[in-house]
Every structure is written in structure tokens, then in C-alpha cells.
Amino acid sequence: MIISTGVACLVLLSGFVTLIMLRVPVAFALGIATIPLVALDIRLTPFLIMDRMLNSYTSFILLAVPFFLLAANLMNSGKITDRLIGLATVLTGWLPGGLGHVNVAVSMLFAGISGSSTADAAGCGKILIPAMTREGYDPRFSVAITACSSVMGVIIPPSILMIVWGGVMSVSVGSLFLAGAIPGLMIAVALMATVYGYAIVYGYPTAGKPSLSEFWVALKGAGLALLTPVFVIGGIVGGIVTPTESAIIAAFYSLFLGAVVYRTINFRDTISILYETGRFASISLFAIGTASVFGWMLAFYNVPRLMVGIMTGLQMGQIGTSLVIAGFFLLFGLFIDAIPAIIILGTVLYPVASAAEIHPVVFAIIGIVSLSFGLVTPPYGLCLLISASIAKINVVSVLKDVAIILAPMLLILLLIIIFPGIVLWLPSLLMPGFK
Amino acid sequence: MIERALEGFCQLLRILVGSLVAALVIPVTMQVLARYTGILPSYLWTEELATFLFVWMVMLGSIIAVWEGTHFDVQVTPDAKSRLGKLLQRGIVLVLLFIFAVLFVYYGIGYAKFGAMQTSTMLQANMLVIYITVPLAGFCWAVFSFFRIWQAVQEYKLDTDITPR
Amino acid sequence: ADLTLRGASLFDNEHAYSKTLIKFAELVNEEADPKVTFDLRGNSELGIEPDYVTFLTQGVAIDYAIIAPSNLARFAPSLPLMDMPFVFRDLDHWNAVLSSDVLKPLEDELLEKADLMIIGYAGGGTRNLISNHKISNMEELTGHKMRVMGAPIQARVFQAINAAPSAIAYSEVYNAIQTGVIDGLENESASLMQYKFFEVAPNVTLTQHSITVRPIVMSGKSFRKLPEDLQAIVLKAGKEAGEYGRALESTEDAEKLEQMKEAGQIDVSEFANREELLELVTPVQDAYAEELGAEELLKAIRSK
Ligand code: NA
Ligand code: NA
Numbered sequence: 001m002i003i004s005t006g007v008a009c010l011v012l013l014s015g016f017v018t019l020i021m022l023r024v025p026v027a028f029a030l031g032i033a034t035i036p037l038v039a040l041d042i043r044l045t046p047f048l049i050m051d052r053m054l055n056s057y058t059s060f061i062l063l064a065v066p067f068f069l070l071a072a073n074l075m076n077s078g079k080i081t082d083r084l085i086g087l088a089t090v091l092t093g094w095l096p097g098g099l100g101h102v103n104v105a106v107s108m109l110f111a112g113i114s115g116s117s118t119a120d121a122a123g124c125g126k127i128l129i130p131a132m133t134r135e136g137y138d139p140r141f142s143v144a145i146t147a148c149s150s151v152m153g154v155i156i157p158p159s160i161l162m163i164v165w166g167g168v169m170s171v172s173v174g175s176l177f178l179a180g181a182i183p184g185l186m187i188a189v190a191l192m193a194t195v196y197g198y199a200i201v202y203g204y205p206t207a208g209k210p211s212l213s214e215f216w217v218a219l220k221g222a223g224l225a226l227l228t229p230v231f232v233i234g235g236i237v238g239g240i241v242t243p244t245e246s247a248i249i250a251a252f253y254s255l256f257l258g259a260v261v262y263r264t265i266n267f268r269d270t271i272s273i274l275y276e277t278g279r280f281a282s283i284s285l286f287a288i289g290t291a292s293v294f295g296w297m298l299a300f301y302n303v304p305r306l307m308v309g310i311m312t313g314l315q316m317g318q319i320g321t322s323l324v325i326a327g328f329f330l331l332f333g334l335f336i337d338a339i340p341a342i343i344i345l346g347t348v349l350y351p352v353a354s355a356a357e358i359h360p361v362v363f364a365i366i367g368i369v370s371l372s373f374g375l376v377t378p379p380y381g382l383c384l385l386i387s388a389s390i391a392k393i394n395v396v397s398v399l400k401d402v403a404i405i406l407a408p409m410l411l412i413l414l415l416i417i418i419f420p421g422i423v424l425w426l427p428s429l430l431m432p433g434f435k
Numbered sequence: 436m437i438e439r440a441l442e443g444f445c446q447l448l449r450i451l452v453g454s455l456v457a458a459l460v461i462p463v464t465m466q467v468l469a470r471y472t473g474i475l476p477s478y479l480w481t482e483e484l485a486t487f488l489f490v491w492m493v494m495l496g497s498i499i500a501v502w503e504g505t506h507f508d509v510q511v512t513p514d515a516k517s518r519l520g521k522l523l524q525r526g527i528v529l530v531l532l533f534i535f536a537v538l539f540v541y542y543g544i545g546y547a548k549f550g551a552m553q554t555s556t557m558l559q560a561n562m563l564v565i566y567i568t569v570p571l572a573g574f575c576w577a578v579f580s581f582f583r584i585w586q587a588v589q590e591y592k593l594d595t596d597i598t599p600r
Numbered sequence: 601a602d603l604t605l606r607g608a609s610l611f612d613n614e615h616a617y618s619k620t621l622i623k624f625a626e627l628v629n630e631e632a633d634p635k636v637t638f639d640l641r642g643n644s645e646l647g648i649e650p651d652y653v654t655f656l657t658q659g660v661a662i663d664y665a666i667i668a669p670s671n672l673a674r675f676a677p678s679l680p681l682m683d684m685p686f687v688f689r690d691l692d693h694w695n696a697v698l699s700s701d702v703l704k705p706l707e708d709e710l711l712e713k714a715d716l717m718i719i720g721y722a723g724g725g726t727r728n729l730i731s732n733h734k735i736s737n738m739e740e741l742t743g744h745k746m747r748v749m750g751a752p753i754q755a756r757v758f759q760a761i762n763a764a765p766s767a768i769a770y771s772e773v774y775n776a777i778q779t780g781v782i783d784g785l786e787n788e789s790a791s792l793m794q795y796k797f798f799e800v801a802p803n804v805t806l807t808q809h810s811i812t813v814r815p816i817v818m819s820g821k822s823f824r825k826l827p828e829d830l831q832a833i834v835l836k837a838g839k840e841a842g843e844y845g846r847a848l849e850s851t852e853d854a855e856k857l858e859q860m861k862e863a864g865q866i867d868v869s870e871f872a873n874r875e876e877l878l879e880l881v882t883p884v885q886d887a888y889a890e891e892l893g894a895e896e897l898l899k900a901i902r903s904k
Contacts, residue, residue: 024528025506027497032535043606045660046542047549050569055651057493058486058565060769063463066456066492167771170795172778239780242772245467248460275453282452282496283506289493299645300661347644379509395510470745470766470781482769483750549658552713553674556751562674 003041008301011036012294016335026380027287030294030336037297044300049293056292057285060244061167062339064115064160066281067247071228071254072110072119073273073280078258078265080225081123084109087222090210092192097199098207099132100145104191107149108156111184113228115160115247117153117375118284121146121383125390135205139391141198144376144401147387148409149191151372154338156184158232158250161368163243164342169350171360173243174236175427176368179361182426183369183416190408224261228253284337284382291336295344304348311352321356322417325349325363326370333374337382341371361427362420369413376402441582445502448495455492459485480557487558487565494568498575501532504583522591529587532580539573546570604637605822606662608646608655615790616852617666617814618642620722620845624664624816627837632830650674657714659821666722666845667817670751675714678892682706683723683813685757686881687901691724691850694811696904698723698846705897715820719838722845723814725788725853729805729871730797732783736805737872738762747773747785753888757809758786760884761877777801788812789856790849798865804857807871811850816842 003011012033019029031049038044075081085106092101103124110120125146132142154161157177166173198204210218228250235241235249258265265273298304311324328349332341346367353363375383378395384402388395416422466481500506508528515524550566605625609618618640625638641662646652652665653672672679681687682703688694697703698721707718735741741763748754748765755765768776776782778800785797786809792798816838823831860866871877889898 019531020509021512022527022531023508023510023512023524024531025508027506028532028535032531035535035538043661045658046538047546047658048655048660050539050543050546051651051654054490054566054569055647055654057490059771060482060486061771063459063485063489066459066489067463070456166775167769170774170797172800173775174779236775236779240471241467242768242776242779242781244769244772245463248463248467251460271453274456275449278452278456278492279449279496279499279505281456282493283500285493286497286500286506296646305643305645379511380507382507385507385509549654552657554677556670556673559752 001040001042003037003301005301005303005306008037008041008297009303012297016294020379027283027290030287031290034293034297048296052293052296053289056289056340056343061164062285062288064163064244064247065285065339066277067244067251068115068158068160069119069281070273070277071247071250072114072116072123073277074251074254074258074265075110075113075225076119076123076126077269077273078254078262080222080254080257080262080264081106081110082127083218083221083225085124085127086218089207090215090218093207094209095192095196095199096206097195097204099128099135099137100141100195100198100204101192102207103128103132103142103145104149104188104195107146107152108184108188109222109226111152111154111156113225113232113250114153115158115163115250117150117372118280118382118386120153121150121386122280122390124150125387129387129391133391135207137204138202138401139393140398140401141202143384143387143391143393143398144405145191145195146390147376147381147384147398148402148405149188150383150387151375151409152184152187154372154375155180155187155369157181158229158246159368160247161338161342161371162364163247164339165346165364165368166243168343169346169360169364171364172431174233175361175431176364177233177236178427178430179365179423180368182422183365183412186412186415186422187369187409190412191405194405194408224257287337288340291340292343294336295340298344304345308348308352312355316356318356318358319417321352322358322362322366322420325353325358326366326413326417329367329370330373330377333371334377335380336374337380338368338371338374341374342367359420359424362416362423365423366413366417369416373406373409373413376406437582438586441502441579445499448499452492452495452499455488455495459488459492462488483555483557487555487560490565490568494572498572498579501576502579518591522587525587526584529580529584533577533584536573536576536580540570540577543570543573603634604639605664607638607640608652608662608665609640609642610644610648611794612642615794616724616845616849617722619848620816620841621664621666623844624720624837624841627840628830628833631833631837636830653714653716653817656716656817656819656822659715659819662819663822664719664816664818666814668812668814670749670754672710672714672716672815672817673751675716676706676709678709678894678897679706680751680753681889681892681894681897682815683810684753684885684888685727685809686878687885687898688811691811693904694724694813695846697901698813698842700904702897702900702904705894711820717818717820717823718815719818719835720816720840720842720845721813722816722842722849723812724846724848724850725790725812726808726850727786727788727810727812729786729807729809730784730792730801731803731805732777732780732801734803734805734867734869735784735871736869738876741871744784745782747776747782753884756884756888757881760880762880773797774800786810789853789860792866793856793860798860802866804866804868805871806868807874807877809877814845816845 015033088102088105092105095101129142162176232246232250235246462481462485515521547566551563553562607621629635649671655661669679669682710716744763745766747768758765766782784801889895
């Protein structure tokens with residue numbers, strides 16, 4: 001038989017939610033949820049499930065995922081992350097709620113080096129969550145702040161999501177990188193303000209005032225690592241590498257620092273880092289494959305087209321449209337990974353954004369910031385899942401703290417929407433010919 | 436005994452996945468170097484080779500994660516309390532995985548044949564080299580999830596605790 | 601019975617390919633009784649051309665689409681021959697070839713190997729060099745880093761004219777040119793406009809090296825399901841829709857180029873000695889046809 005849009009939508013979404021409740025892994029739930037439609041609709045066959053999945057892996061841009069992850073894992077194993085934590089500690093540890101601020105600050109530093117949020121949550125979380133627990137912080141707060149601060153990884157350049165976005169929608173990745181910097185810093189400020197609030201309410205300790213010499217040692221220790229963005233962004237802007245290829249520069253430089261300069265990584269470590277990178281990258285990439293199947297099914301049943309039709313019909317103006325766009329990305333981010341969401345939803349909303357005269361770079365940043373929040377929202381929030389598993393606590397128990405920490409971040413998103421100048425200022429200042 | 440054999444096989448996959456990540460670096464680095472040195476010719480097949488290695492990495496990685504139980508799930512519903520409840524909670528997930536895996540094997544063979552009809556444009560390789568990953572992954576998921584089901588049932592029968600994996 | 605034919609297009613309904621497919625539907629329904637329902641899915645909703653090829657070979661999701669020959673090469677390696685660079689002298693030659701049955705051997709190969717039927721020929725975009733600096737003679741072309749399509753003949757032809765073909769995924773082309781990783785690509789006006797390549801590569805050199813051939817492809821599986829009288833109608837409509845599409849795109853192509861020129865988006869320049877390029881390319885074409893065992897075919901195309 002031929003299934004109507006409404007029924008198809010219902011089957012897909014209710015199937016997916018049921019499977020999630022049964023605790024089927026998200027990657028498989030996305031695939032299994034499409035089986036009933038394939039079985040019932042004469043136009044579809046199981047061939048499509050396999051083909052849409054395998055096909056999504058043949059995109060060259062996705063190579064940025066394992067490469068940035070490799071760079072981050074090399075940083076974590078090569079104790080470069082520890083050096084960043086050291087620097088973050090002398091910079092912010094003396095504030096009330098010291099380790100909380102350190103958590104935010106190190107994520108900011110890490111974000112400037114790595115294009116991946118998940119590696120930040122894993123790397124910094126492994127060190128900071130136990131440390132915070134020892135100093136009497138509520139583990140739920142530690143998990144929530146680790147997860148929420150790690151979203152800066154994809155907002156502050158470099159960023160895997162911006163590479164994918166720029167490729168899929170013909171937008172300059174260089175200008176996206178610049179455009180993400182200020183919103184990223186604003187989120188950092190919002191997070192630190194929240195930590196301050198927590199510290200006052202719960203009486204969290206400071207991590208002590210650093211002496212000038214301690215400050216100098218920490219800065220020297222992290223100095224070389226802080227050069228990474230210069231190479232990555234310089235490589236792109238200088239025309240040496242494409243954005244995807246730039247990820248490999250980060251990996252080589254981290255290897256150079258770990259193996260040659262600091263001598264913290266030996267050959268054996270490198271082997272296990274390669275494996276860990278492959279293992280983790282393929283878990284998240286595999287989910288991209290099944291999400292693509294799910295997304296394709298939605299498209300086959302005309303769901304995105306109807307959505308766009310309704311939205312363009314409403315004529316909500318620039319801010320109204322931006323709000324709705326952010327809403328859609330936030331909604332999609334609840335269920336699927338950011339990369340397939342860009343591919344499925346970004347391309348659909350693009351004409352809506354241009355009709356409302358939203359600047360392509362502003363549209364991109366609204367999309368990416370909204371999707372990055374999806375990294376910490378259940379049911380499928382990878383950073384939240386990773387942080388919670390480090391602390392060995394149930395995800396549901398941290399949701400209240402995530403909500404509290406996320407609220408000011410949403411406010412930043414709202415500011416970007418109302419004042420797009422925040423996004424456009426830096427690229428228009430630094431990019432010749434940017435309009 | 437069976438568990439050790441499967442674990443051994445999985446160890447082999449781990450080595451392969453690590454090697455694939457290392458191998459991925461090569462074509463992409465060559466692609467960059469080819470543009471800047473007169474020494475290397477312009478390798479137009481680097482992009483194709485990179486995506487081939489990439490597909491293998493993802494599919495083999497998905498197999499390992501089924502064995503280790505590390506594909507991400509979401510604990511929105513409460514943990515089962517009784518032993519039977521635990522068996523069911525684990526069993527349902529594994530059975531669903533098993534069914535999905537069997538579909539991948541059954542239809543994946545036809546899919547691989549479809550791949551065998553194609554030749555990649557740059558490397559002139561038979562596309563079976565990547566399409567075969569679909570039934571292969573399906574087969575391994577099926578074996579692994581079947582073994583885990585059997586294991587959970589054994590634990591239930593033997594009155595030992597049902598270990599979440 | 602349900603009589604619905606489903607099509608797919610990369611573009612919105614204003615693009616020549618979509619218009620051609622819409623025309624195809626109209627032409628079928630002028631004669632079909634009972635009428636056929638057509639469902640054309642545009643805007644790349646269901647994927648991109650290589651995906652359509654997969655669907656069509658399997659007879660799932662869609663029944664017809666317009667496909668570039670390079671995207672059929674995975675199944676039938678000779679197909680890119682039909683619009684390889686410098687094979688057509690001019691629009692008249694191109695039209696003469698496509699209105700004849702010279703390409704029949706390629707059609708047979710595609711049907712045999714992939715169960716795909718070519719029911720008509722659209723196309724008509726003229727492909728030119730698009731680059732970030734001006735190229736108007738052999739000297740400026742030498743060592744020019746450019747992205748070419750992923751078929752070996754493409755790389756060989758551009759290597760033969762001393763350019764430096766480069767491996768870049770299509771999705772990275774815009775950014776690769778902007779940052780100077782490569783200097784340009786080659787494409788037709790419609791794509792230049794659609795993907796805004798002029799923002800980063802505003803120089804168009806009229807090498808006119810290719811006139812595109814875009815077969816209207818129908819799934820053999822879908823075709824055989826149709827009643828016999830309808831099969832005949834579909835074949836006829838395909839052919840006529842192709843003619844319509846060719847006339848449409850070859851005019852639109854020039855218009856779009858002019859439009860971008862007038863908007864100040866591009867700078868158009870001639871290439872000083874196009875004959876020289878042809879001399880360099882001919883041996884490569886010959887060698888390629890020989891490898892495929894298609895010398896006769898190439899001769900037939902040239903002599904049209
Ligand atoms: Na980053
Ligand atoms: Na953090």
C-alpha cells in the first residue's frame with residue numbers, strides 16, 4: 001500500500017520513541033524505526049535502509065570527524081589537556097566555585113584547538129569530574145557543567161559542524177569560523193556567571209590564588225598547545241589545505257607536541273590512541289548513517305517540504321523566522337546528531353532563511369548554536385551521555401542542573417537572533433570583501 | 436570458550452580499526468602534498484581511497500561496539516528491579532538488534548551483489564569492496580547479539596546476577 | 601491499479617532539468633488513457649544524482665530522472681564518452697548526434713549492465729573554465745589548479761591541455777577556491793549560478809570544452825510494469841521532452857551567462873587559441889576510445 005505523510009510521520013516518531021524507551025541504542029533505534037514503513041509501503045524496500053546508510057559514509061567532509069577526534073585524543077593522552085587545565089586554573093581557579101570556572105575555561109581553550117565537543121567532554125571530564133567530587137561539588141552539577149561547557153567545542157573555531165555546513169551550503173568556512181568566536185565567548189561568560197551563582201548558593205570553594213610565578217609556569221606550559229588554532233586556521237586562510245584537510249594538521253601538530261616536544265606519548269600509546277579514535281568515531285558516525293536513513297524517510301514522505309510551506313506562508317519577518325529556525329534545530333537536536341541534522345534540515349530551511357533575508361552566516365551560526373545545545377539535551381545528547389558515564393550516574397538525575405545551566409545559554413542564542421551584528425562583526429572586520 | 440573465541444575475533448577487529456585510522460591519514464596527506472610538490476603527480480584517487488577506508492572503519496567499529504555494548508542508549512525508563520525484569524529489559528534490546536542484524540545479512544547479500552555490478556571511477560575497483568561491509572557487519576552483529584542473548588538466559592537460569600553489558 | 605510515475609530532480613521547478621521532466625509528464629498525459637499521475641520530487645529532496653542511479657537500477661523510490669553520464673560510469677564505464685570534453689564541435693554537431701541513433705551502443709550497454717533505459721536526451725549547458733584569475737591563453741592555463749569531475753577521462757583531458765587537475769570533493773570546491781587551495785573548476789552557467797561559485801571565482805573563460813548531454817533515464821523495472829501502449833507513449837514523450845529540454849537549456853545557458861555578466865558577477869573572456877587545445881586533446885580521446893573498444897563509436901560521433 002501507499003502510506004500517507006501523517007501516518008508515516010506517526011509510525012517513524014512513535015516507533016523511535018518506543019525503541020528509545022526500551023533502551024535500544026539510538027543508532028539502531030533510528031534504523032529499526034524505519035522497518036515498518038519499508039515493510040508496508042510498496043514503493044520502499046530494505047535495500048534503501050542499507051543504501052542510505054552506506055551512502056552517507058561516502059562524504060569526504062566527514063573525514064574531519066576522525067581527524068579532529070584523533071587530535072583531541074592525542075592532546076588528552078599527551079597530557080596537553082592537563083597543561084590547559086593548569087592554565088585554566090591560574091586564570092579562573094581563584095573565583096568562588098573555582099573548579100567550575102576551570103571547567104568552563106578549559107573547555108574554551110580546548111574548543112580553540114579541537115573541532116569536536118565530545119572529545120572535550122571525555123578528556124576534560126575524566127580529570128575534572130573526579131577532582132570536583134573530591135572538593136565537595138555535587139556530582140550532578142559537575143556532570144552538567146562539563147557537558148554544557150563542552151558545546152563550545154563546535155561554536156568556537158575550529159569546528160566540525162562549520163566545516164560540514166560550509167561544504168553543504170556553499171558558505172565560506174573561514175567566515176563561519178570567525179563568526180562563531182564571539183557567540184562562543186559569550187556562552188563562556190554566561191556559563192561562568194551560572195557557576196558563580198551556584199558557588200554562592202551552595203558555598204563551593206575556590207581553588208586558591210596563584211602566585212605570579214605559578215601563573216608564568218602555567219602559561220609557558222600551555223603556550224605551544226595554544227598555537228594549534230594558528231596552524232589550523234592559518235592553514236585554511238592561507239590556502240594550504242581545505243577545511244577537511246585542516247583537521248589533519250591539528251592531529252599532526254598534537255602528535256608532534258606529545259611525541260617530540262613533551263615526550264608524553266610513546267609508540268604504544270599512539271597505537272591505542274589510533275584505536276580509541278576509530279572506536280569512538282565509528283560509534284558516532286554509525287549513528288549518522290542510520291539518522292540519514294530516518295531523515296531520508298521523512299523527506300520521502302514530504303515532511304520537510306510541508307514544514308517549509310507552512311513557514312514561508314506565515315511571513316514572520318526576520319526575527320520571527322530566525323526563532324522558528326532555531327526552534328526546529330533545537331527540536332531535531334533532541335533526537336539526532338548535529339551532522340545529519342545539518343544535512344537533513346539545514347538544506348530544507350535554507351530557502352526559508354533567504355526568503356526572510358537572514359544573512360547566510362547568521363543562519364549558519366543560529367543553526368550550529370542550536371544544534372550544539374542538542375549535545376546536552378536528552379534523549380540523544382552525546383556530551384551529556386559521556387559526562388554522565390564518567391561520573392557513573394544516571395542521565396535523568398542531572399537534567400535539572402542541565403536545564404538551569406542551559407537557560408542563560410539559550411538567552412545568548414536569543415541575543416544572536418535579535419542582534420545578528422554580534423555574529424557578523426568579526427568576519428566583516430577581518431575578511432576583506434565580506435558582505 | 437565461545438566467549439574467548441569471540442573476544443579474540445573482536446581483538447582482531449580492534450587492531451584493524453586502529454590500522455584503518457592510521458591508513459586514513461595517508462591518502463589525505465598525499466592529497467595535500469600532491470598539490471604542493473612537483474614530485475608527486477596529482478593523485479585523483481586519494482578521495483576515493485579515503486572514503487573506502489572510512490566506510491570500513493565505521494562498519495568494523497559498529498561491530499566492536501555491539502560486542503562491547505557501547506552504542507549509546509538513553510536511560511529514560513527506570514532500571515528493572517526483579518531478575519526476570521532485568522532479563523526482559525536486556526533481552527528485548529538484544530532480540531531487536533538480532534532481527535535488524537538478520538535483515539542486514541538477508542538483504543545485504545543482494546545489496547553486495549548490486550555493489551559487485553559497479554566499478555569505482557578512479558581506482559577502477561569493484562565496488563564489492565565496500566558493499567560487502569553491509570552483510571559482513573550484519574553477520575557479526577547477529578552472532579554477537581545472539582551470544583549475548585544466550586549468555587543472559589544462562590545467567591538467569593544459573594541464578595547469577597544478570598550483568599549489564 | 602495505481603498508475604503513478606515518480607521522478608526526482610536536484611533543482612527547483614525553475615531549472616531546465618525540472619522543466620524538462622514536467623514537460624515529459626505533460627506529453628505522456630496528452631496521449632495516455634487513463635491518465636498517469638506524476639510525482640516529481642525536486643530540490644534534491646531524495647538525494648543527489650548518484651543516489652537516483654541507485655534507486656533507478658533497483659526500481660525503488662523513483663522511476664525516472666535526468667542523470668549526468670559520469671554518474672552512470674560506475675555501471676557502464678563507456679558512458680562518459682557521450683559528453684567527454686571537446687567531443688562536439690558546436691551546438692549543431694551536438695544536436696545532430698543526439699537526434700540520431702549514433703549513441704545506441706551506449707544505450708544498449710547501459711540497459712544490459714544496469715537495467716536503465718535512456719528514453720531521451722536533455723542537456724545543452726556549455727561548460728567553461730571558471731577561475732579566480734583570468735585565463736585567456738595557453739600560458740595562463742599551464743599549471744592551473746582546477747577541480748575536475750570524478751571520471752578518469754576528465755582528468756586525462758585536462759592534464760593533456762597542461763592544466764593541473766586536482767582531487768577535491770564537490771562539496772569542498774567553494775571553500776577550496778576561496779582559500780586558494782585550487783584556482784577554479786569547470787562547469788556550466790546553471791551550476792555556476794546555483795552554487796554561487798562566482799563569489800569566489802568570477803572569471804569565466806569561454807573554452808566551451810563540453811556541451812552537456814543529460815540522458816532522461818527510466819528504470820527498466822518500472823518501464824516493464826507499464827501496459828504496452830503506455831510504454832510506447834513514454835518512449836515518444838521522452839524523446840520529445842529531451843528535444844524540448846535541449847532547446848530550452850541551450851538558450852537559457854547563454855542567457856544565464858549574460859545575466860551574471862550584466863549583474864557584474866562574472867568577467868567573461870575568450871580563449872586565444874582553442875584549436876591548439878583540440879590538437880592536444882584528440883590523441884587522448886582516441887586512446888580512451890580504444891581502451892573502451894569504442895573507436896567505431898567515436899568515429900561515428902565525429903563524422904555526424
Ligand atoms: Na572548536
Ligand atoms: Na568543560
